[in-house]
Amino acid sequence: MAIPARDSKHVRPQRYSADRLHRRLSVAAIVAGFLVAGMTVEAQDTPKSALLVISKREHALAIVDPSNLKVIAKVPVGDDPHEVTASSDGHTAYVSNYGSGAFHSLAVIDLVRHQPEKAIDLGALTGPHGLTFVDGKVWFTAEGAKVMGRYDPVAGKVDLVVGTGQNRTHMISVTPGGDHIITTNVSSGTVSLIDKESVRMPGPPPGMTPPPGAPRPPQGGPGGRTDWNQTVVRVGNGSEGFDLSPDGREVWVANAQDGTISIIDRQNKSVVQTLQVNVAGANRLKFTPDGRRVLVSTLSGSDLTILDAHTRKVEKRIPIGHGAAGIVMQPDGTRAFVACSPDNYVAVIDLNQLTMTGKFVVGDEPDGMTWAARP
Incomplete structure (x- = not known):
């Protein structure tokens, strides 16, 4: 039988004795203590080397202990996260909020x-x-x-913007020192090779006196500033995933629409070979740390394609699920991790045996991955 509601104005306030109140507070303190103790037991510190994986559906970044492939923590990263990178000291992660070209933020995560x-x-x-x-x-x-742009965390501002003039400038690689930038431009089917170079500052036209206070151009040799020069290399349709070979000589590019791989000679800045390897829908491409092999994932098939970088032929295709996106190599070269987005797990690849040895879950629709390492 339903109990009729009482008018709050007619409810008599309860009175507790001092002893009864003390007992209630003590019980509350004990319960709170258990809760805190449980949180302390479950909480884990980020290891010095951690795998970071984005869950696009959960809008979260998972921090994974590579020793047991367990998720240590999940941190919210905003809408439509796609890629992640970590600072050199392993303390901070940055995640791009993509929005199919509409959003304009980078999420920042304290990994400690x-x-x-x-x-x-x-x-x-x-x-x-x-x-x-x-x-x-x-x-x-x-x-x-x-x-492409560059953000300085110390100054707290974007300190460099270089235009590509290409459609869907998507993935990026930068050489140590920051003097050479590589981007893929998906809809244009191109790769941008952007190099920092010294330029000569032109003086005033003959017969013209420089205005008062204008800097004098140096006499002879390059001027006192640098500029960014871009070479646009036509590759294949849907150029997206790519990687720079460990020796720095070549750029391998997966062309998703054509199902091919273009190899660019960095010195000559031109395509030297196109591999017909049937990787339609290719999403990411990564060299193994020793440069011996190249791994290619695709969202349009079940296999991870492995190529011999020397013979440039397919060495093996490993069934890993119903499609895959991000690839990251374990720094010691023993394993690779592949984000099987449609299946909601990350596949573990033994790079010695070239087999899938397991999988683990970090959240729905895993995608971008990276390593964070603290000294």
Whole structure:
């Protein structure tokens, strides 16, 4: 039988004796103590080397202990996260909020405290996607603005923007020192090779006197500033996943629409070979740390394709699920991890045996991955 509601104005307030109140507070303190103790037992510190994996569906970054493949913590990273990079000291992660070219922020995560920090608003640099951390700075692509940019965490500002003039500037790689940038431009079917070079400062036209206070160009030799020069290399349709060979000589590019791989000679800045390897839908491409093999994932098939980098032929195709996206190599070269987005797990690949040895779950629709290492 339902109990009729009483008017709050007619409810007599309860009175507790001092002893009864003390007993209630003591019980509450004990319960709180158990809860805190449980949280303390379950909480884990981030190991010095950790695997970071994005869960796109859960809008979270999973921090994974590579020794047991267990998720240590999950941290919210905002809407539509795609790629992740970590600072050189392993303390901070940065995640691109993509939004198919519409969003304009980078999420920032404290990897030690497992907490989000204030996001970086990129303003007009919309559609951030590809990320890398080089020379103490965050380098990113911005599809909506057709540029790549660089964010200085110390100064708290974007300190470099270089336009590509290409459609869907998507993934990025930067060489140590930050003098050479590589991006893939998906819809244009091109790769941008962007190099930092010294330029000569031209003096005034003959017969013209420089205005008062204008800097004098140096006499002879290059001028006192640098510029960025871009070479656009046509590869194949849907150029997206790519990697720079460990020796720095070649760029291998997976062309998703054509199902091919283009190999660019960096010195000559031209395609020297196109491999017909049937990798339609190719999403990511990565060299093993020793440079012997190349792994290619695809969202359009069940296999991870492994190529011999020397013979440039398919060595093996490993069934791993119903499609895959991100690839990351364990630094010691023993394992690779592949984000099987449609299956909601990460596949573990033994790089010695070339077999899938397991899988683990970090959250729905895993995608971008990277390593975070603390000294």
